Amino acid sequence: MRVIVIGAGEVGSSVAGSLADEHEVVVVDVDGDRIDALTYELDVLAIEGDGAAIETLREAGLEASDLLIAVTDDDETNIVSCGTAKTLADVTTIARVRSTKYLNTWNNAEGALGVDAMVGTNLLTARKIASMIGLPAARDVDTFAEGTIQMADFELAADSPVAGQTVAQADRFDDLTFAAILCPDEDGTCEEIVIPRGETTLTAGDEVVVIGTDEAVTAFSHAVAPDDDYHDVLVVGGSSVGYQTAKLLEERGIRPKLIDHDPERARYLSEALSGTTVLEADATDRDFLKRENIDAVDVVVTTLESDEGNLLAGLLAKRLGADRAIAVVEDRSYVDLFETVGIDVAVQPREVAAEEITRFTREQHAENVAIIGSDQAEVIEIEIDSESVFDGRPIREVAADLPDGVVVGAITRDGKYIRPRGETIVETGDHVVVFAEAAGLDETLAKL
Amino acid sequence: MNGYVRVDWRASLSLTGRVLLYLAVPLSIPLVTAVIYGEGWIPFLVTIGVTTLAGFALSQLDDDHDLGAREGFLMVAATWLAVALVGTIPYLLADHGTASTLSWPNVPNALFESMSGFTTTGATVMGQIGVEHHSHALLLWRQLTQWLGGMGIVVLAVAILPELSVGGAQLMDAEAPGPGIEKLTPRIAETARVLWIAYFAFTVLEIFLLYGLQLTGLAQEMTLFNAISHGLTTLPTGGFSPEAYSIQAFSAAVQWVIIPFMVVAGTNFALFWGLVRGEPLSLLEDEEFRFYTGVMATLTAVLTVVLFVGPSLPGTTGLAGIEESLRHGLFQVVSIVTTTGYASFDFNNWTTTAQYLLLFGMFLGGSAGSTGGAIKMVRWLVIAKSIKRELFTTVHPEAVSPVRLGGRALDESAVRGIHTFTLLYIALFFLGVVVLMLDAGRVGMELQVLDGLSAIAATIGNVGPGFGVVGPMESYLPFPWTSKLWMVFLMWIGRLEIFPVLVLLTRAYWRS
Numbered sequence: 001m002r003v004i005v006i007g008a009g010e011v012g013s014s015v016a017g018s019l020a021d022e023h024e025v026v027v028v029d030v031d032g033d034r035i036d037a038l039t040y041e042l043d044v045l046a047i048e049g050d051g052a053a054i055e056t057l058r059e060a061g062l063e064a065s066d067l068l069i070a071v072t073d074d075d076e077t078n079i080v081s082c083g084t085a086k087t088l089a090d091v092t093t094i095a096r097v098r099s100t101k102y103l104n105t106w107n108n109a110e111g112a113l114g115v116d117a118m119v120g121t122n123l124l125t126a127r128k129i130a131s132m133i134g135l136p137a138a139r140d141v142d143t144f145a146e147g148t149i150q151m152a153d154f155e156l157a158a159d160s161p162v163a164g165q166t167v168a169q170a171d172r173f174d175d176l177t178f179a180a181i182l183c184p185d186e187d188g189t190c191e192e193i194v195i196p197r198g199e200t201t202l203t204a205g206d207e208v209v210v211i212g213t214d215e216a217v218t219a220f221s222h223a224v225a226p227d228d229d230y231h232d233v234l235v236v237g238g239s240s241v242g243y244q245t246a247k248l249l250e251e252r253g254i255r256p257k258l259i260d261h262d263p264e265r266a267r268y269l270s271e272a273l274s275g276t277t278v279l280e281a282d283a284t285d286r287d288f289l290k291r292e293n294i295d296a297v298d299v300v301v302t303t304l305e306s307d308e309g310n311l312l313a314g315l316l317a318k319r320l321g322a323d324r325a326i327a328v329v330e331d332r333s334y335v336d337l338f339e340t341v342g343i344d345v346a347v348q349p350r351e352v353a354a355e356e357i358t359r360f361t362r363e364q365h366a367e368n369v370a371i372i373g374s375d376q377a378e379v380i381e382i383e384i385d386s387e388s389v390f391d392g393r394p395i396r397e398v399a400a401d402l403p404d405g406v407v408v409g410a411i412t413r414d415g416k417y418i419r420p421r422g423e424t425i426v427e428t429g430d431h432v433v434v435f436a437e438a439a440g441l442d443e444t445l446a447k448l
Numbered sequence: 449m450n451g452y453v454r455v456d457w458r459a460s461l462s463l464t465g466r467v468l469l470y471l472a473v474p475l476s477i478p479l480v481t482a483v484i485y486g487e488g489w490i491p492f493l494v495t496i497g498v499t500t501l502a503g504f505a506l507s508q509l510d511d512d513h514d515l516g517a518r519e520g521f522l523m524v525a526a527t528w529l530a531v532a533l534v535g536t537i538p539y540l541l542a543d544h545g546t547a548s549t550l551s552w553p554n555v556p557n558a559l560f561e562s563m564s565g566f567t568t569t570g571a572t573v574m575g576q577i578g579v580e581h582h583s584h585a586l587l588l589w590r591q592l593t594q595w596l597g598g599m600g601i602v603v604l605a606v607a608i609l610p611e612l613s614v615g616g617a618q619l620m621d622a623e624a625p626g627p628g629i630e631k632l633t634p635r636i637a638e639t640a641r642v643l644w645i646a647y648f649a650f651t652v653l654e655i656f657l658l659y660g661l662q663l664t665g666l667a668q669e670m671t672l673f674n675a676i677s678h679g680l681t682t683l684p685t686g687g688f689s690p691e692a693y694s695i696q697a698f699s700a701a702v703q704w705v706i707i708p709f710m711v712v713a714g715t716n717f718a719l720f721w722g723l724v725r726g727e728p729l730s731l732l733e734d735e736e737f738r739f740y741t742g743v744m745a746t747l748t749a750v751l752t753v754v755l756f757v758g759p760s761l762p763g764t765t766g767l768a769g770i771e772e773s774l775r776h777g778l779f780q781v782v783s784i785v786t787t788t789g790y791a792s793f794d795f796n797n798w799t800t801t802a803q804y805l806l807l808f809g810m811f812l813g814g815s816a817g818s819t820g821g822a823i824k825m826v827r828w829l830v831i832a833k834s835i836k837r838e839l840f841t842t843v844h845p846e847a848v849s850p851v852r853l854g855g856r857a858l859d860e861s862a863v864r865g866i867h868t869f870t871l872l873y874i875a876l877f878f879l880g881v882v883v884l885m886l887d888a889g890r891v892g893m894e895l896q897v898l899d900g901l902s903a904i905a906a907t908i909g910n911v912g913p914g915f916g917v918v919g920p921m922e923s924y925l926p927f928p929w930t931s932k933l934w935m936v937f938l939m940w941i942g943r944l945e946i947f948p949v950l951v952l953l954t955r956a957y958w959r960s
Contacts, residue, residue: 002634024634032859040517040621043613045634 002026002065003361004091006051006081007072008034010332011096013042014354015069019361020044021442026060029072052080054088062089069357071096079113086114094360096353098122100240119356125349126244129301129326132345133233133249135218137225139207139345142355142370144381145412145431150217151179151209151370151379154224158204162224168198173220175417176212177409179435180377193377193437195405209372211379211409211433213417234259234292234300234322236283236313238269241328241349242303250275257292259283283313286320295321302327307334314343377437379409382448384430389447396422402447403440409433455958458510460523463612465506467527467605471499471534474592478538482585491541492585499534506530515615518957521948524602524622528566528940531601535562535593542586556929556936563936565593566601567943568819570687570789570912573925573932577692584673587690591680597943598684598819599647599717600624607640616640622948626816626824627866630718646720647683647819654709655679658702666701682709684819687789687912694791694920695779700771703779703792714740714786714814735854736815740825743812744785751805752777760798784809787821789912791920803898803915810905811874821910821942823873827866829853834863872946873908880904880938887931903927907935908942 001023005016008029016027016038025044028051029035038046049056051070062068068085070078075097082093094117097103103120106112131141131150137160140153156163162170167178181194183206194200202208210220233249235242238260249256250273257277260266266280281288283304294300300317302310307329314325329335329346338346351371359369368381384390389401395408410433411418411426418424426432436444475496482489515523539558557573564571579587596604602623606616616636621629632639659675661667674690681688691697695706715737722730731737755761756773763769779792784806795806812828814820833851841847850857881904888895895917902914903924913920924932941949951957 026634039629039631040617041614043616043634043636045631 001067002061003067003069004028004051004057004060004062004065004085006068006070006078008038008046009071009073010350011071011354011357012069013038014350015071015357015361016044017042018354018358026065028056028060050077052077052084054084057081057085057088062091065089065091067092067094067361069094069096069361071353071357075099075102079115082116083114092116094119094357096121096357098240098349100244117360119353119360121349121353122240123244124352124356125241125328125347126248128347128352129241129245129303129328130248130252132326132347133254133299133301134252135221137221140370140372142368142379144211144368144379144410144433145415148213148412148415148417149211149381149410149431149433150214151211151409151433151435152217152221153182153372154208154210154221156202156204156206156208156224160204160224162202163204165202166198167196167200167202170202170223171198172223173212173216175216175410175419176210176220177407177420178208179211179379179407179409180209180372180405180437182207182209182372182376193405195407209377209379209435211407211435213410232296232298233257234294234297234317236300236302236317237304237310238262238265238278239303239305242301243269243272245301245303246273246276284316286316289317289320297322299324299326301325304328307331307338311338311341311343315341318342372435377405377435378441379433379435380445380448381431381433384426384428384432384448386428388426390426390430390432391428392425394423394425395420398426403436403443405437405440406444407435409435455518455522456510456514456516457519457522459512459515460519461526462507462510463515463523463605464527464530465503465509466609466611467601468499468503468530468534469507470605470608471503471531472496474596475499475589477592478585478589481588482583485584487583487585488542489585491538492589494541495534495537498537502530502534515618517618520615520618520622521951521957524619525940525944525949525952527602527605528944531596532559532563532566532936532940535566535589538586538589542583554929556932557925560924560932560936561590562593563939564907564912565590565686565688566597567910567939568594568597568681568684568686568787568821569907569910569939569943570594570681571907571918571935571939572688572912572923575923575925577690579673579690588673588677588680590688591677591686591690594684594686594688595651595680598686598713599644603640604644607637607644610637613637623944624817625814625820625945626716626818626826627862627869628816630817632718632721642721643717646717646724650709650712651679651683654682654705657705661699661701661705667699669698670702678706682706682788682790683713685710685713685786685788685814685821685910687783687787689790692921693794696791696793696921700775703775706790707779707782710782710786710788710790711741711744713788714782714818714820716815716817717819718817733854736826736829739829740815743825743828744781747785747805747809748774748778748781751781751802754799754802754805758799758801760795760802761793780806781809784911785812785820786814786818787909787911789906789920791913794919794921796915796919796921800898803902807898807902807905807915810902810909810911811877813909823870823909826853827870830858830863830866831870834867869946872950876938876941876946877904877908880908880934883934884927884931887928887934890930891928893926893928903935904938908938910939910942 003019003023003025005012005027008027016025019025020043027044027046030050032048035046035048047060068091070081078095082095085091093115095115096119098121106118135141135152137154138152139155142151178196181196183192233256235246235256235258246256246258255275259279259281261282263280266278270278300322302313304310310327314327318325324344326345327343329348335346355371370379389398408420411420412431479489479492536558539561560573600623602619606612632642655675658670662670677690719731719734752773755777776793783790813822813824816824816826837849851863881900885900899916903918906914
């Protein structure tokens with residue numbers, strides 16, 4: 001299909017890049033330099049112009065397009081672009097917004113604002129953080145099959161009981177599949193993806209991707225890091241993400257503490273969050289942190305407006321005794337750096353948004369997508385129909401038809417988990433969660 | 449190689465190898481022609497063998513085609529050199545035992561002819577041309593090299609090789625004439641295909657019309673072989689002809705038919721995409737196109753008057769004389785400005801006034817994104833506008849006035865790039881003349897000023913013929929082999945618009 005992407009920033013480039021192989025992509029941005037760069041970087045048509053302007057949309061060939069994705073850094077531009085596009089042509093529109101205000105409006109009125117799908121970055125980021133807190137030691141978590149299946153990505157610390165064991169030894173959980181092991185090289189980027197066999201040894205420093213039921217993944221998480229259990233959570237920064245995170249934690253029965261230095265904001269947050277202890281203070285005030293028993297905090301989440309502030313607050317909290325630090329990082333190039341100097345997990349709102357958008361744009365009946373590493377692999381949830389290679393066949397047989405680097409991680413039938421074994425026969429209507437390396441991804445998607 | 453090299457030359461050369469492999473396909477056309485005419489087909493079989501082997505060997509260097517901008521330059525420059533070298537082989541092997549006056553086992557000559565072909569220059573070292581002296585197959589190959597080089601070998605590769613889809617924009621930018629490229633469609637391969645299809649369609653249309661003239665009795669000389677041959681060299685603004693007397697060999701009707709096709713060849717092919725998409729005004733709305741046609745019209749008017757009143761065309765009187773002056777004036781202006789290089793008349797016999805008018809035309813070139821050579825109209829247009837701006841800011845020192853093209857303000861870096869290119873081109877032209885004069889003097893060859901100037905202007909601008917020694921009915925044969933190799937280099941660097949080749953000669957390119 002033909003896709004128009006408005007905004008050539010990090011999200012736009014990432015979305016355009018992942019769509020360019022399969023579809024005709026037109027990217028629109030007001031910044032001529034970005035457009036020039038993109039013309040040579042990706043096989044897309046890059047146009048300089050304002051995506052909310054009718055002329056630009058016409059030039060981009062809106063009438064012939066099937067999908068418009070507005071992902072600039074400006075909520076209003078994104079919404080207006082979608083609205084404008086809707087008046088001109090019959091396209092499906094996706095808008096990325098930060099503010100939950102628009103998200104609420106949209107959620108409460110079907111198809112409002114001319115947006116067919118709204119991706120709220122702040123809320124998604126908060127969800128990501130909340131699921132991380134639920135799984136100690138996980139670097140990345142995604143849920144599938146309406147929450148019954150989880151995929152998690154663990155980095156094995158040297159003192160982890162699992163490090164040094166073979167997969168067969170570590171696999172003490174019924175409802176869990178080891179999908180892949182990512183072996184990082186020195187600078188922390190993934191060098192190769194190993195599809196684990198029973199005799200594969202897990203070494204410290206490896207990243208392990210597992211897929212399974214909630215309970216099994218949580219149990220495995222405890223096996224990886226036995227003494228981690230998060231009850232005491234400190235959120236630094238009462239931004240929209242901080243607020244949403246605290247709210248999600250409240251729903252889980254965790255009573256977080258939330259620090260914000262702005263008196264008015266703190267007042268507002270304390271009124272809105274009944275189960276949260278809101279503190280009006282500066283998160284870099286050591287005395288205050290000691291008074292508040294920072295050394296007893298299991299995890300500190302920093303959601304300030306600036307990446308640098310998040311880094312400082314996170315490192316300081318860890319230095320004073322907090323166990324883990326999760327930081328929100330806007331700038332992609334900082335992620336490795338942050339994780340090297342001591343932040344345990346850096347969560348990128350832009351990546352979260354790109355994942356969500358990619359999920360929407362999958363032509364197939366993919367229900368859900370998680371991107372592993374820097375686009376090296378994906379975990380995809382598919383609802384099986386009669387066209388699929390899986391239909392009515394045992395997994396062992398199907399595996400021969402699929403490219404290398406594909407692992408069936410989990411199956412749900414009528415909302416219930418089914419353990420994927422070689423002889424398991426897949427039926428129409430089942431939801432299958434599959435890990436697939438980027439190289440064979442298109443082929444896999446076509447066959448499922 | 450040492451560890452300092454920062455260019456992934458293996459990736460570049462392996463892609464060059466892929467192009468060489470595919471070169472076997474067009475090479476089979478003269479092979480079949482030779483069989484049809486009962487001529488020697490062995491040379492082409494040998495060439496196919498060589499290009500297949502060389503292509504296979506090079507493509508084994510690397511299987512990962514991840515090209516950066518640096519690798520793109522090397523790939524494009526190397527491809528053109530490699531293709532020209534392969535194209536040399538038929539000239540070396542063909543025509544044994546025919547009445548050729550060329551001592552053909554002469555590598556620089558053959559290389560000159562091949563490079564002149566692929567770069568669509570049209571300068572020849574064949575002392576005698578025609579089917580009486582050479583096989584049909586060889587002459588057709590000579591025409592075909594120009595057709596392949598016209599829209600661009602690399603653009604063709606991007607159109608058909610899927611692995612070039614991402615690096616393709618870089619490659620086309622390095623090869624395509626004019627500053628920058630225009631993507632017409634989201635996929636670069638599709639853009640390349642659109643350009644080639646338009647090019648192919650115009651070629652076929654011209655062949656059809658030319659042969660139609662013969663069928664209707666308006667052109668006795670226009671055999672099917674001739675129609676195909678000239679169709680293959682008009683659209684690429686090439687200028688080779690299997691006829692010794694170029695287009696002078698044909699009737700006035702043929703000359704009138706060829707003129708519009710030369711104009712099309714010098715037009716930005718992206719504009720035809722607008723026509724296809726139902727925007728009929730896109731041609732007229734394009735500032736460069738208006739400038740290009742305007743300049744040619746002005747030059748034609750001047751030249752027509754010069755021809756009519758002067759002694760250039762004997763017996764030009766009355767209405768017939770006006771038609772003749774206009775026809776040759778228009779034909780020659782269009783032919784030289786678009787860098788085609790056909791001759792409808794031996795303009796060596798024209799007055800020097802007329803000749804210097806044409807020499808001026810050699811520097812103009814076609815439009816950006818056309819198949820023409822030389823400096824290109826859009827650059828002259830921007831230079832004219834920036835000179836106008838300088839004058840304006842002399843009067844209004846505080847004025848902020850961007851250079852506009854088609855209503856859009858250009859980046860200052862783009863304007864600077866155009867200035868730099870044009871200066872470099874002219875500097876290279878003078879350097880070329882000096883080297884040529886020194887080399888001719890070395891062997892005691894008498895070379896007139898105008899002849900030397902025109903030889904270099906015609907090779908670096910991919911025009912073809914010049915004046916005097918290198919006139920339209922003469923050849924480049926008398927030059928020493930060293931000069932020929934110098935001009936081979938100039939044709940190569942001229943076709944790729946200098947930078948992709950020049951950058952390879954810098955230290956910075958090979959070191960980080």
